[in-house]
Amino acid sequence: MNWKASLGALLFTLTACSESPDPTPTPPRPMKAVLFPYIPDTVGDGFASLAARLEADFEREHSDIDLDIVFDANLDVYDLDDGGTLNQLLGSGPSAAQVVEVDTLILGSLVSKGWIQPVTPAAGTVHPAAEEAVRISGTSYGMPTYLCTYVVYSHSTNIRSATNGATLVGILREVSPGKRPLAANFDGSWTLPSSYIDAWGDTHPADALPGALSLPLDATTLTPFETVVDSCAMEPGVNPCLDGTYADNTAAEEAFATEQANGFMGYTERLVPILKARPGMALPDVVSVPLGGGSAPTVFVDALVVNAGCTGTCAEDAKALTTFLGSTEVRSLIAFSGEGPQGTLPRYLLQANRAFYQQEPARSDPMYRKFEPLIDGARPFPSQGFPENRKAMQAALLEALK
16 A cells, blocks of 8 residues: 555544544433422512522532422422322332422421431531431431421510410500400411420420320410410400411411401511511511410421432432532522512521521521521420321310310
């Protein structure tokens, strides 16, 4: 062969090799997270903007992960039945998610069913009650996100002197005699028993809260608790706080906003529908509600849990996601509706992240400055035993409150 021809063939081969296309890039790994839809939709778009913002911010740091954030009120994330919602979300089928946000009232049940795996928040980063709430038999199973506690909103600063259920009702009656002292929702097998547990903790602040789950009901707790519940009734036998009238709607919040009721009891975030019902109203005063014989705050804790079947690289991705979602920046974004246009109402959600309260904008916000002291020394609702006992407790309470 002519040497020039051979050299030309070699150069052609080298050029062809150097111009060969790159290998097909590896697609990003899918990651699905189902987050609590039970938060104020302050932007009014079904959380579409919030989901998109969280996905974009996370994927900017983790381009090898394709995150799908789901807010879906049709998913019952309290459904513990085998084959039910949580079993599917924390299973291996087509509906499965890798990360799910749950109420730690049901955490012990998820652990006993083997549906979730250990998740440990960094030491000292979350409220002590949140650390306790995610710990089952010495092992942590969640990244705490929200704290929720029952508070009372009033336009009278006198509520600050309420020391128990009886004094609270007395103070609220004096705000504007003749009006409903308190608007609240005590209806339901989750709400009524948890309100009683809060009252039990107010009455027995030195005792372990799981003791509240035992029947018969505690008489020293029931007496002041009944006083608070009955304060909602303006005529015998008609109590909108207990009969479902104020359940699954914003009627109680609107009653307070329009001054048909002197006080409102609920979670801190219910300030959103209050302010929407009466734009421009002065911000109310707020205290941890004393439902029993004293006043000691008890908090619900929500946390991110990880599917037990998410192992290896999936577990590493899930850890990155729970760390991201638990960060001060993300907690602040959600709390202050950072995905919405300027002027959007904050969500007024209590955050488990301790640094959140020391940084702007929470540090200067007039309501968060009032909220933070309310959770000092708070204890968490029991993470074990509540789902199994709630219906029996509800039945006993309805009988006692007739």
